[in-house]
Amino acid sequence: MAVVLGPNRYGKAETRVVRVTRDGEVHRLKDCNVSIALSGDMEGAHLRGDNSAVLPTDTQKNTVYAFARKHGIGEIEEFALLLARHFVDSQRAIRHARVEIEEYTWSRIPQGPPHSFVRNGGEVRTCLVHHDENGTSTVVSGVRDLVVLNTTGSEFHGFARDEYTTLAPTTDRILATIVTAAWRHRTPDSPYGACYPRARHALLEAFAGTHSLSLQQTLYEMGKRVITDCPEVCEVRLSLPNVHHFLVDLTPFGMDNDREVYHVADRPYGLIEGHVLDDAAPEASFAWS
Numbered sequence: 001m002a003v004v005l006g007p008n009r010y011g012k013a014e015t016r017v018v019r020v021t022r023d024g025e026v027h028r029l030k031d032c033n034v035s036i037a038l039s040g041d042m043e044g045a046h047l048r049g050d051n052s053a054v055l056p057t058d059t060q061k062n063t064v065y066a067f068a069r070k071h072g073i074g075e076i077e078e079f080a081l082l083l084a085r086h087f088v089d090s091q092r093a094i095r096h097a098r099v100e101i102e103e104y105t106w107s108r109i110p111q112g113p114p115h116s117f118v119r120n121g122g123e124v125r126t127c128l129v130h131h132d133e134n135g136t137s138t139v140v141s142g143v144r145d146l147v148v149l150n151t152t153g154s155e156f157h158g159f160a161r162d163e164y165t166t167l168a169p170t171t172d173r174i175l176a177t178i179v180t181a182a183w184r185h186r187t188p189d190s191p192y193g194a195c196y197p198r199a200r201h202a203l204l205e206a207f208a209g210t211h212s213l214s215l216q217q218t219l220y221e222m223g224k225r226v227i228t229d230c231p232e233v234c235e236v237r238l239s240l241p242n243v244h245h246f247l248v249d250l251t252p253f254g255m256d257n258d259r260e261v262y263h264v265a266d267r268p269y270g271l272i273e274g275h276v277l278d279d280a281a282p283e284a285s286f287a288w289s
């Protein structure tokens, strides 16, 4: 029996790149997940440990960021073609490039400033009802997986420091979160159908309209807006992951990066949680349990 190397490929999977284009006050956003797989003359690498034909996956990731900066990201098909052609044309050993891109599409938050976005699709409406033998019902409604982002209007500085603090203060960062919100109705005869879009709108409007000094401050404003706009609601609980967007250092490639190309980290993330309530709200009893 002879053992031979069969089909193989390698590459950087799931490079999350966010490209912001700033036209004055009006910002545009492209949010992509790019997976690259290259194949070609890779026998040396597999059979002898000879890496001379192996363009590192790290380089592939850098190329995604550098091309995003240099060319922008138009249609994802065009960006994928640009990358695929680049690898095949520039590396003699690469015979075939497979570039897969998922685009997460965003819409502007209605009536929000031109730097506030809500991600399309995916959000889930939720509810939780308790009813006991005494005839008491409590209803909690909510939403989860509501993804929102501000390309500016967010700062974070003046925070406590100790010997382990390395975070740089910022006066202009991307603020992105995946909203999980639940709101408790005062009575079980709430206008649930009308309340949901009103509460959702209140969350979005407060997120977009708050010049944020922290996600904690934004959380409070979001909860407060739901209570103010929905009189049938007496308490809101929010769980907001801080989806960190880090500026990519493009100086090794001779490029600046003035808040244009970001790496999106999925973990670890800050998790900001809090309750906002009408101080005259009826006792919650087991509503949330």
Ligand SMILES: O=c1[nH]c(=O)c2[nH]c(=O)[nH]c2[nH]1
Pocket (backbone or CB within 6 Å): 156, 167, 213, 214, 215, 216, 242, 270
């Ligand atoms: O809005 C924020 N709140 C924090 O508590 C925090 N902590 C951190 O590292 N970044 C941020 N951002």
